Amino acid sequence: xxxxxxxxxxxxxxxxxxxxxxxxxxxxxxxxxxxxxxxxxxxxxxxxxxxxxxxxxxxxxxxxxxxxxxxxxxxxxxxxxxxxxxxxxxxxxxxxxxxxxxxxxxxxxxxxxxxxxxxxxxxxxxxxxxx
Numbered sequence: 264x265x266x267x268x269x270x271x272x273x274x275x276x277x278x279x280x281x282x283x284x285x286x287x288x289x290x291x292x293x294x295x296x297x298x299x300x301x302x303x304x305x306x307x308x309x310x311x312x313x314x315x316x317x318x319x320x321x322x323x324x325x326x327x328x329x330x331x332x333x334x335x336x337x338x339x340x341x342x343x344x345x346x347x348x349x350x351x352x353x354x355x356x357x358x359x360x361x362x363x364x365x366x367x368x369x370x371x372x373x374x375x376x377x378x379x380x381x382x383x384x385x386x387x388x389x390x391x392x393x394x
Contacts, residue, residue, distance in 0.1 A: 293337035294320040303344050304333055315361070315385050317375040324354075324363050324375060326384050334363055334373050345370050354388040361385065 301311040304327055311333070314325035325333040332352050335344035351366040361381055364372040380386070 292321075293340050293342050295323045295335055295337055295342065296320070299342065300325050300333060300335060303335065303342065304346070307346055309333075309346065313382060313384055315375065315377075315382060318378050319376070322373050322375050324361065324373065324385065332363075332388075334365060334370070336373055343370075349388065352388065354385065356381065356386075356389045361389070 297314050300314050304311045310328040312326045312328045316323040321337045323335045333346050353364045355362045361375045
């Protein structure tokens, strides 16, 4: 009987901690916007020119004014981003998904689900034209 009481008290304690975490906003998820991408680019001393943001706002592919590209993905409540030269990026388009692979093997390929055709600058990169 005492084991059951300890189990019930522990379960209530866990539920109280989960409830407190939810009340404090620990379930917030980052969403990518053009202004967030512009801020990331500005932190690196660059200027955002155009951006392609996935329908779920969890991943983005952008062209910078100097010809480089920015690849970003939302992870939890933060954003992971990389800036690379356009020549260091391989872009493929298949079945409404734009796949962006960097030469940096430490950053997994990014897949964007598109609701429409990609903009001309991204389509040119798919064809191997560069930014």
